[in-house]
Amino acid sequence: MDEKQLLMIPGPTAVPQSILLAGARPMVNHRGPEFKAALDECTRGLKRVFQTSHEMYILTASGTGGLEAAIVNMLSPGDLVLSVSIGVFGDRFADIAETYGARVEKMDFEMGQAADPEQLRTRLSQDSGKEIKAVLITQNETSTGVTNDLAAVGAIVREHGALLLVDGISSLVAMDCQMDAWQIDVLVAGSQKAFMIPPGLCFVAINDRAEAAMKQAKIPRFYFDLGKAKSYLEQGQTPWTPAVPQVFQLQAALKLLEKEGMTDCFGRHARLARATREGVKALGLKLLADEAHASNAVTAVRRPTGVAVADLRKLMREKYGVVLAGGQGTLKDEIFRIGHLGYVGEADVIATLGLLGLGLKELGVDVDPAAGVGAAVSSLGG
Amino acid sequence: MDEKQLLMIPGPTAVPQSILLAGARPMVNHRGPEFKAALDECTRGLKRVFQTSHEMYILTASGTGGLEAAIVNMLSPGDLVLSVSIGVFGDRFADIAETYGARVEKMDFEMGQAADPEQLRTRLSQDSGKEIKAVLITQNETSTGVTNDLAAVGAIVREHGALLLVDGISSLVAMDCQMDAWQIDVLVAGSQKAFMIPPGLCFVAINDRAEAAMKQAKIPRFYFDLGKAKSYLEQGQTPWTPAVPQVFQLQAALKLLEKEGMTDCFGRHARLARATREGVKALGLKLLADEAHASNAVTAVRRPTGVAVADLRKLMREKYGVVLAGGQGTLKDEIFRIGHLGYVGEADVIATLGLLGLGLKELGVDVDPAAGVGAAVSSLGG
Numbered sequence: 001m002d003e004k005q006l007l008m009i010p011g012p013t014a015v016p017q018s019i020l021l022a023g024a025r026p027m028v029n030h031r032g033p034e035f036k037a038a039l040d041e042c043t044r045g046l047k048r049v050f051q052t053s054h055e056m057y058i059l060t061a062s063g064t065g066g067l068e069a070a071i072v073n074m075l076s077p078g079d080l081v082l083s084v085s086i087g088v089f090g091d092r093f094a095d096i097a098e099t100y101g102a103r104v105e106k107m108d109f110e111m112g113q114a115a116d117p118e119q120l121r122t123r124l125s126q127d128s129g130k131e132i133k134a135v136l137i138t139q140n141e142t143s144t145g146v147t148n149d150l151a152a153v154g155a156i157v158r159e160h161g162a163l164l165l166v167d168g169i170s171s172l173v174a175m176d177c178q179m180d181a182w183q184i185d186v187l188v189a190g191s192q193k194a195f196m197i198p199p200g201l202c203f204v205a206i207n208d209r210a211e212a213a214m215k216q217a218k219i220p221r222f223y224f225d226l227g228k229a230k231s232y233l234e235q236g237q238t239p240w241t242p243a244v245p246q247v248f249q250l251q252a253a254l255k256l257l258e259k260e261g262m263t264d265c266f267g268r269h270a271r272l273a274r275a276t277r278e279g280v281k282a283l284g285l286k287l288l289a290d291e292a293h294a295s296n297a298v299t300a301v302r303r304p305t306g307v308a309v310a311d312l313r314k315l316m317r318e319k320y321g322v323v324l325a326g327g328q329g330t331l332k333d334e335i336f337r338i339g340h341l342g343y344v345g346e347a348d349v350i351a352t353l354g355l356l357g358l359g360l361k362e363l364g365v366d367v368d369p370a371a372g373v374g375a376a377v378s379s380l381g382g
Numbered sequence: 383m384d385e386k387q388l389l390m391i392p393g394p395t396a397v398p399q400s401i402l403l404a405g406a407r408p409m410v411n412h413r414g415p416e417f418k419a420a421l422d423e424c425t426r427g428l429k430r431v432f433q434t435s436h437e438m439y440i441l442t443a444s445g446t447g448g449l450e451a452a453i454v455n456m457l458s459p460g461d462l463v464l465s466v467s468i469g470v471f472g473d474r475f476a477d478i479a480e481t482y483g484a485r486v487e488k489m490d491f492e493m494g495q496a497a498d499p500e501q502l503r504t505r506l507s508q509d510s511g512k513e514i515k516a517v518l519i520t521q522n523e524t525s526t527g528v529t530n531d532l533a534a535v536g537a538i539v540r541e542h543g544a545l546l547l548v549d550g551i552s553s554l555v556a557m558d559c560q561m562d563a564w565q566i567d568v569l570v571a572g573s574q575k576a577f578m579i580p581p582g583l584c585f586v587a588i589n590d591r592a593e594a595a596m597k598q599a600k601i602p603r604f605y606f607d608l609g610k611a612k613s614y615l616e617q618g619q620t621p622w623t624p625a626v627p628q629v630f631q632l633q634a635a636l637k638l639l640e641k642e643g644m645t646d647c648f649g650r651h652a653r654l655a656r657a658t659r660e661g662v663k664a665l666g667l668k669l670l671a672d673e674a675h676a677s678n679a680v681t682a683v684r685r686p687t688g689v690a691v692a693d694l695r696k697l698m699r700e701k702y703g704v705v706l707a708g709g710q711g712t713l714k715d716e717i718f719r720i721g722h723l724g725y726v727g728e729a730d731v732i733a734t735l736g737l738l739g740l741g742l743k744e745l746g747v748d749v750d751p752a753a754g755v756g757a758a759v760s761s762l763g764g
Contacts, residue, residue, distance in 0.1 A: 003408065007408075007410070007411065009411050011623065012411070012623060012626060013409065014408070014409055015408070015409045020405075020406040020407075020408070021406055023402075023405055023406060023580075023627060024402040024403055024405060024406045025402075026385065026396070026397070026402070027389055027395065027396055027397050027574075027580060028389070028394075028705075029389065029391050029394070029705050030394060030581070032699070032705060060442070060444050060581070060582060060625075061442055061605065061622075062442050062605075062622035062623040062624065063622070063623065064605055064621075064622040064623075065442075065443070065605045065622070068604055095604070096604050099602050099603070099604045100602050100604070101602065192409075192623055192626075198409060198625065198626055198627045199412070199623040199624060199625055199626055200442060200582045200624075200625035200626075200627070220482050221481070222477070222478050222482070223443065223444075223447045223450045224605075239446075240443075240444035240445070240446040240447070241394060241444040241445065241446075241572070242444065242581060242582075243581055243582035243625055243628070244574075244581055244582075245580045245582070245627060245628075246582065246625070317414070323411050323414060325411075
């Protein structure tokens with residue numbers, strides 16, 4: 001079966017057929033009424049998902065472009081920012097800030113651990129001169145499968161007064177993220193994760209404090225200038241020609257999400273993540289993440305002794321059609337990752353764990369290949 | 383008929399059904415073998431279209447993002463650049479350079495005219511200190527429907543030694559553009575024009591001189607960093623998650639273009655453009671462009687006395703399903719534009735001119751409504 005694949009990576013994720021076809025709608029004028037209607041509907045729908053009443057912009061770029069938009073619209077060269085990083089994507093956010101001339105102070109936590117809000121509180125309380133302009137943090141670290149406690153972080157950062165810029169690329173829709181209630185100033189997400197649509201768009205929400213900061217920010221910007229995005233959005237347009245198919249797909253996806261309901265959607269992700277973890281552990285494998293902070297979007301698994309990650313991924317893809325992700329950065333050859341976000345159901349998780357058991361066995365691991373799927377099914381029934 | 387539209391704007395353009403559906407292929411891992419194969423094929427195909435043997439990068443952004451990539455990868459703050467502009471998009475290229483700290487000297491030509499290569503030669507010959515680092519120019523100015531003579535410009539700029547950065551967003555595929563033979567150093571195109579695929583991608587080709595310049599260029603860059611694009615392309619990947627559907631669509635479009643042949647494709651665009659101009663003139667309307675330099679991609683037409691552009695566009699869209707573009711910048715209410723690039727054939731041009739005749743008549747213009755379509759058909763048969 002050439003085409004049949006279980007795409008179990010943390011993005012791009014599988015896309016429902018109805019959404020694939022929503023992108024195949026005939027092209028329209030991006031400055032005409034059909035596109036305006038879609039953009040308006042998407043902007044309103046995204047605000048519900050972000051749980052915000054503030055401004056929301058849809059940009060044609062990958063998630064990294066959204067992070068760049070957050071940096072260049074909020075900061076000036078020389079600004080001190082505190083980067084709280086628990087992995088590759090936290091580091092990337094810091095790299096972008098550094099590239100554009102911010103002074104970046106790093107607060108790194110071990111891979112597999114969540115950020116400690118108390119350590120953040122301590123550092124911010126020492127900053128009596130309010131030198132720190134912004135705190136950068138990832139809600140869900142895709143490279144390690146760990147989720148940070150943003151409610152706690154938000155309260156601490158607001159007490160200090162710095163801007164809180166959040167990478168929510170792999171978290172939005174897969175887990176609760178209350179932009180306004182948690183006092184997040186800038187929140188970035190990407191289309192190709194739990195939104196169930198193809199890559200090509202990112203979403204950037206900014207609140208009033210962020211909008212005020214934007215007026216002072218001096219990093220040069222053009223393509224990612226949110227001031228331009230704001231003035232065009234008032235006419236139902238984007239400043240530059242947008243990825244029209246993905247906007248139509250977002251419109252369709254938001255309808256699916258509304259039908260499921262956000263609470264049920266978060267519950268589904270939590271249930272599938274738990275079943276994945278139980279299944280993996282029953283196969284004798286070790287999770288990278290501290291389970292207290294394990295992600296509902298992606299599970300990172302340490303490779304079993306004697307098995308190369310590349311070999312396992314190749315076997316799983318070529319023999320069983322299950323596409324798994326490898327590690328990133330220093331974890332490249334140490335872990336593999338199972339994405340379970342977006343258009344994923346019980347069937348996908350059960351199938352993946354069953355086939356993972358077979359794959360491990362075939363690579364010489366001394367394991368009952370049915371142990372994982374058994375534990376997963378039990379977890380789903382529990 | 384709610385859906386049936388003739389999308390006669392200069393981008394986004396109509397997309398063939400087979401290409402729409404190529405984008406509805408199930409999602410794949412952007413770091414896996416299926417995507418690598420598509421990216422390799424697209425990169426090779428684009429080099430044929432650009433008529434270059436040099437480096438070619440596919441970025442997830444609109445064409446403006448590609449222009450930004452050209453600027454930030456080639457220049458340093460303080461560099462002197464000469465902007466040759468004949469309209470809104472030439473001005474935009476200059477604005478981007480200025481935003482990122484270049485010193486921009488403007489050489490503007492009247493809207494409707496092409497750039498005069500001799501004026502460029504004179505200015506460059508005065509620059510004995512070789513202060514001018516780069517020349518920016520648009521091959522086809524979408525806002526006025528005028529095409530610049532890039533073969534002449536290329537020779538003049540190379541004689542001076544400055545880099546030649548070309549906006550080919552609305553020209554590539556619609557007209558001949560010989561990157562290597564014409565000595566273009568950086569050439570940018572966009573997916574949603576004559577390539578017949580939806581918006582979401584831009585293409586940036588750079589030659590060896592540009593690659594050398596990139597190593598010296600000091601404008602900060604991250605998302606649009608072509609150095610990162612180069613190192614990932616060597617592995618068959620893009621640095622950031624790309625708009626996967628549009629890459630599959632590009633793959634399909636390049637096959638269609640190969641089947642038609644580039645010479646026939648340029649011929650088709652020239653024939654349709656000529657028929658459009660003859661039809662418009664036979665309706666008593668005036669072209670904005672100097673006909674010696676009129677574009678094969680888009681025709682800009684002065685509004686008839688007593689008719690508001692907005693009224694004409696509204697009538698044409700709502701009554702006849704023909705979507706025309708308005709003017710931009712200072713020409714906003716003075717012209718309308720007919721796009722005839724990409725997936726456009728004789729039938730589309732004939733229908734448009736026939737309906738334009740009816741529309742003008744209905745708005746009170748004293749005209750034989752059949753005159754335009756008659757002239758267009760004669761032109762096509764001539």
